[in-house]
Amino acid sequence: MEQLIYLDNAATTKVNPKVLDAMLPYFSDKFGNPSSVYGFASGNKQAITEARENVAEILGADPSEIYFTGGGSEADNWALKATADAYEKKGKHIITTKIEHHAILHTCEYLESKGFEVTYLDVDENGVVDMGQLRSSIRPDTILISVMFANNEIGTMQPIAEIGRLAKEKGILFHTDAVQAFGHVPIKVDEMGIDMLSASGHKLNGPKGVGFLYIRKGVKIRSFIHGGAQERKRRAGTENVPGIVGLGTAARICADTMEERARKESELRDYLIERVMKEIPYTRLNGHRTKRLPNNANFSFQFVEGESMLIMLDMAGICGSSGSACTSGSLDPSHVLLAIGLPHEIAHGSLRLTLGDDTTREQIDYVVEKLKEIVEKLRSMSPLYED
Amino acid sequence: MEQLIYLDNAATTKVNPKVLDAMLPYFSDKFGNPSSVYGFASGNKQAITEARENVAEILGADPSEIYFTGGGSEADNWALKATADAYEKKGKHIITTKIEHHAILHTCEYLESKGFEVTYLDVDENGVVDMGQLRSSIRPDTILISVMFANNEIGTMQPIAEIGRLAKEKGILFHTDAVQAFGHVPIKVDEMGIDMLSASGHKLNGPKGVGFLYIRKGVKIRSFIHGGAQERKRRAGTENVPGIVGLGTAARICADTMEERARKESELRDYLIERVMKEIPYTRLNGHRTKRLPNNANFSFQFVEGESMLIMLDMAGICGSSGSACTSGSLDPSHVLLAIGLPHEIAHGSLRLTLGDDTTREQIDYVVEKLKEIVEKLRSMSPLYED
Amino acid sequence: MYSEKVMDHFQNPRNVGEIEDASGIGTVGNAKCGDIMRIYLDVDENQVIQDVKFKTFGCGAAVATSSMATEMVKGKTVNEALTVTNKAVMEALDGLPPVKVHCSLLAEEAIHAALWDYAEKNHIKIEGLSKPKSDISEHEEEEDY
Amino acid sequence: MYSEKVMDHFQNPRNVGEIEDASGIGTVGNAKCGDIMRIYLDVDENQVIQDVKFKTFGCGAAVATSSMATEMVKGKTVNEALTVTNKAVMEALDGLPPVKVHCSLLAEEAIHAALWDYAEKNHIKIEGLSKPKSDISEHEEEEDY
Ligand SMILES: Cc1ncc(COP(=O)(O)O)c(C=O)c1O
């Protein structure tokens, strides 16, 4: 079999070897607890400070506004639950969208069970949030708007600055789940009016199990994990030094290479989209044609089921993923694809290919050829397809 | 300066090089998301399964009862908050002790702010929980008893099996924070009647930022971090594969070497205790003389302040820690030392030395000599000391 | 995730296709996941299933269980065919992951639907066969581990 | 955590000790952390501080600020000694971490207490000096970062 072609960078990414190099000393050599008094551990505290500065600088934030967490899901849970806790006297209404990641949606359901009301905004056929509906959903008791920066399935980017402006105008906090966007597209918290922002290390060639929540100074924030005095007493737990160093290094590298990377990836992505749309009939591109993450392509092939397609791609050495239900342990078809209006059976035949900075044109060519064969084979087995 | 003598293994430990070796492939080579369909990621799912089995076996638990988390604090928060959530219909009373780690105590305070009532049990001068008081504190609305397995400051181990029996008899859930004990002393959840147990990777020569919560089958459990379907849908977030593999490997190594290690460490610890008690006057051993963690020694040197002592030890190449307030960002003296009845100024002059499996008798000899000098020097500067 | 047998039947599915003028055709959809399966039966005058074909819009497990189920009913009488339960098919495939158990129901139900169609067309009654639902749904939430 | 100057004064504290028959002695405790400092002054007839000694039960910052503060008041008149504030001592030490600011108050207050004692014994009034509290406490919660 050919070399592995990894086109699932939205699921997770390879740790950049430079990032791993930066992490390595902190496992078995400089392993001290950053809270310790002795000199042996003070370098570790310093390493965390540097990582925090790296991350803050990219966002145009102050280092004291960055709180490291155990990942993107924790950051999302924290942002929503702590805001609910701190502002419930003001109101119990939250606005989000139908296409958020489950870390947001399931947290909202939890908050609903605790007496909060949540408005789930619709999106148009491209996955863009309806600003008019957002505006008219705002109530006097609305305490939080949470809209993701870019969608993890279809890559669509939201009009974040516009939402930020509206939120500010109305005096409502604005959180964005930027797990897919941070490190890949420019984000400036001040210009965009973002009050809280979640990100995760493993989506930007950093390590798994570490992320952060940006919290603007002045936002009332409660702890989510209570205990020790780490992270300005806001997030307890011995710091994951290698993880934090890895995240900081990855963020720095991503910021330095962002422009060039985005240009290269979006060019290859466009090439992939063009070929697939032209050469495979009954195919739909999901997500916005231009306002999408540079590395994201998402197709629906009519009459074809997603998991079967993934397994056949796997046999051809290609890693992709699907909006298909079967893949995630849940059996419901992707809520994102349903929200952009796809019927069940088409949502079920979706394929997400997300490029990395090492993806080549040759790989794309190979993938397109294989995809053509696979879609044809599955269609010939499909009771829905008559040719 | 001499080679560093690291005697702060209760704060954190060095990642065992074998553990790091086991982790390394999962950063940049086998980096796939374990939830993915393709073969490239299936090994990662398998690696997590093995880590889960390793951990479960040591506890005599079923692998399906182990839920990986982002650390010990998260596990503690989860255990308490989720139990409160799931059982509040039954009652809103929780029993814990005055000497728990802040991850428990601050979580209890949070629950108190939400309308729960918490009884904080006293301990005797050795730090052992008062079983009579525990028995008499139980009420019809008591839903949870949370007592740590071994204390992180003074090393005292609690009568866990006895507490487990009582909890079972009364039909109350029993959680134990075993962050300091897991991997160091034998723990069997069934024999000891433990329903939930927290542990953290970095206390057993595993990595930071990963831990687990054991939850007995049948215990109603709510999610703490909502989102994806990881960890049997109970703990969302892309799995920290290297971290989990590291924790599993560390647990396995610790289990295999436990007996020999404990024998060696407690021998050295006893040697240290004997020499210090004999050679430095006005000194108190904190914690139970025998029912203590094999690697823990904790002294109070009258008339001496802890931080000054730590800095001088540091200058002599020795890493230790103190019950002293100043070291943790908080200024209150250690709640544990106060709970065992020490007056403020004595609690303030405490030193914790926690051995590792690489600690030698030569190191202990050197430490005792240095300690004598340092205590003498500080006493000569102390307004409390008249000789 | 899948056993070797499942992968074999998925990669080289047996009996894919259609039968013209089939004795019985059954199409069922899985309400839960939206997948669809159609089975064509060619039954002779002795009620023996001479040929069987399928078309499936479904996951890997759906394709493999279709393939295996058609293999298992071929040559059986319509009554014997009822013994080809989803359990039997799963066993023949060396098992399926827990989340995939419902997929095997699709195959069982599609065969039942095709048998029902055959029975109706021929005005006979097959002992133990009840009118198929057009949408099958799961018996219980499977736990995903 | 500490500057080089702090570490120097901690490792080699100046003026440790006691003065027999001191002109003034001040002892203060920090209510927050329980640490204690005692200052001995030897003041001549021109109200010039000829000698000063200290004893401290306290953290590294407490020892270093004691040492620096005694250096700074030595040779000054009792009035000039009031300019040796905790801020001035911290500056002279190239700063202290935020959690350690309260420790420098201990030195300031101990000097004030010793001056007060001297003034009482000699029935004089030092302009700008008010009766010291025996326990000083922090002005505000410092944030730990
Ligand atoms: C007894 C105890 N519980 C909980 C914790 C918290 O663990 P972690 O720092 O890994 O979150 C610790 C150590 O810091 C501990 O010693």
Ligand SMILES: Cc1ncc(COP(=O)(O)O)c(C=O)c1O
């Ligand atoms: C948009 C989005 N939010 C949140 C998450 C959760 O991040 P993590 O898996 O690191 O907890 C993910 C990825 O899994 C994501 O794509």
Ligand code: FES
């Ligand atoms: S048939 Fe739908 S998930 Fe398998």
Ligand code: FES
């Ligand atoms: S003097 Fe008490 S902490 Fe510094």
